[in-house]
Amino acid sequence: MPFDRSLKIAPSILSADFADFGREIAAVEAQGADWIHVDVMDGHFVPNLTFGPPLVKAIRKHITTVMDVHLMIAPVDPYIDAFADAGADILTAHVEAGPHIHRTLQAIRGAGMKAGVALNPGTPAAAVEPLLELIDLVCVMTVNPGFGGQSFIGACVTKVADLRSMIGDRPVHIEIDGGVDPKTAPLVAAAGADVLVAGSAVFRGGSVGDPAPYGANIRAIRESVRAG
Template sequence: MSFDRSIKIAPSILSADFANFGQEIRCVEAEGADWIHVDVMDGHFVPNLTFGPPMCAAIRKHVTTVMDVHLMIAPVDPYIEAFAEAGADVLTAHLEAGPHIHRTLQAIRAAGCKAGLALNPGTGIEDVDYLLDMIDLVCVMTVNPGFGGQSFIHSQVEKVRRLREKIGDRPIHIEIDGGITPLTAPLMAEAGADVLVAGSAVFKGGSVVDPAPYGDNIRAIRAACAS
């Protein structure tokens, strides 16, 4: 995957039809999705339980863009190899998930994936300074991790602006996860984000039988960022 700072829309399959993931992925990609975002939750680090490596491996064959796997789990390190083997292009771990995040990021890159670092809403950005040369993506949580459909936390806009200044000309994506809509997306794009994870805002109103609303929703988010 080549690097650029154009706006990328990454639908979260947490909001898709669980019984029809393959077709849902094909539909949102056909309707303009740039990446596919997979939320992995363990019921321990966050209060929800979702997918493991076998599910990621099963959906990998349906993803033709970028499979962006967000590990909301602790510990992380024992599972890196399995998710890499399942086909993750980007593997993101939380700063808060363990005591040795530098080692975790090293392990992700060693497994052949792009390394992402996620920050919860209550986490500052000071600890990112010594990790900038280890990461390919920073994921700023604009909701507390664990559930889809939560409201956007506006204090994170300034966090993104400060992160963008720190990153400078390094090839590091800034991803936003949580509460993205046509109203909140332009705030983050203006602050410096380039990857926007959207769940219900993409999947609302559509289905595999009628996927056109997915395209309408994706275009509405993209257009809002360009205005």
């Protein structure tokens, strides 16, 4: 995974057909997805329950791009090796999920994965500053984590700009997760984000039998950023 700051669209499979993940992933990659975003929720750290390492391992063979796994769970550390074994390329933990985020990030890298840290909407950018030498990605939640389809929290754009200034020339991605669509994508891209997670905004209107809308939706997000 050579580092670059070009815009990347990472469809969240939380909005895909759960009964057909393999073909959904193949379809959305063929339609222009750069990464595949996998949201893992535990019903404890966030008010929803999705899936764990066995499902992540099962879909790994269908992903030809980058598997970007976002853990919305607490605790994180007991599961790091399982997600490494499942094939995650990037593993992101929330700074709010435990008291020893340094240890968590070190363990993620020690298991052979890129390390990401996520910030809830109410967590300031300053929480990342002591972690900059340990991370490959910072995920800015622009909705409260737990459910897809929520409205974008505009106040988070300032946080993105603060992080971009703080990161400087370090090889650290800024990822946006929540409410990304052609209206909000230009705002966060202009502030410094380079990875945009989109669920319903990508999968809306399409299916594995008719994947063309996936491509149209991805292009609409890219074009909105160029125009913006």
